[in-house]
Amino acid sequence: MGGHRSAEDIAGELKRSGARLARGSVYNSVAALRSAGLVMAADTGPGRTLYEASDMWHHHFVCRVCGSVTDVECVTGEKPCLEAEIPSARTEEAQVIFRGVCPSCTEDSRGVATRRPTPGARR
Ligand SMILES: [Zn+2]
Ligand SMILES: [Zn+2]
Structure with a gap:
């Protein structure tokens, strides 16, 4: 898929x-x-x-308008790229979720002030 x-x-x-x-x-x-x-x-x-x-460790950007998920390259490319500051804890992985507005939704909001969700749209 x-x-x-x-x-x-x-x-x-x-x-x-x-x-x-x-x-x-x-x-x-x-x-x-x-x-x-x-x-x-x-x-x-x-x-x-x-x-x-x-195949490659990466993070995700989630658009709060349309819900699209975009891969974001990890700066180190290997786990863990961040360490939890907990004494004696061993961090195995850190996944970062970026949230905001994707490029196509940013484009839309330039022309139209409000964006109504499409009836029946799931995402
Ligand atoms: Zn979007
Ligand atoms: Zn992904």
Whole structure:
């Protein structure tokens, strides 16, 4: 599928392609792939975790207007790029979520003062 997908997206796509897989199995598979380092999880909003096939450690920019998720290069490119200042704690990874307005929504707001959400749009 590519890109950033929720477990619901993956379950939906499997259903469309005719695969019979319980939702719980999708979550378990994603969790296994994640612990094997083959899938990366991005916590991009309230209750929304998106997964993607990972090849390079990176961060995410989430647009607060349209909800789009854009990859942001990590300055060090390896984990952890930040250390938690907790005595005796060993930081394994630090994921940064940047929030703001994406380029296309910035463009939109120049011409139109208010942007109404499209009826029925999910993201
Ligand atoms: Zn946007
Ligand atoms: Zn990403």
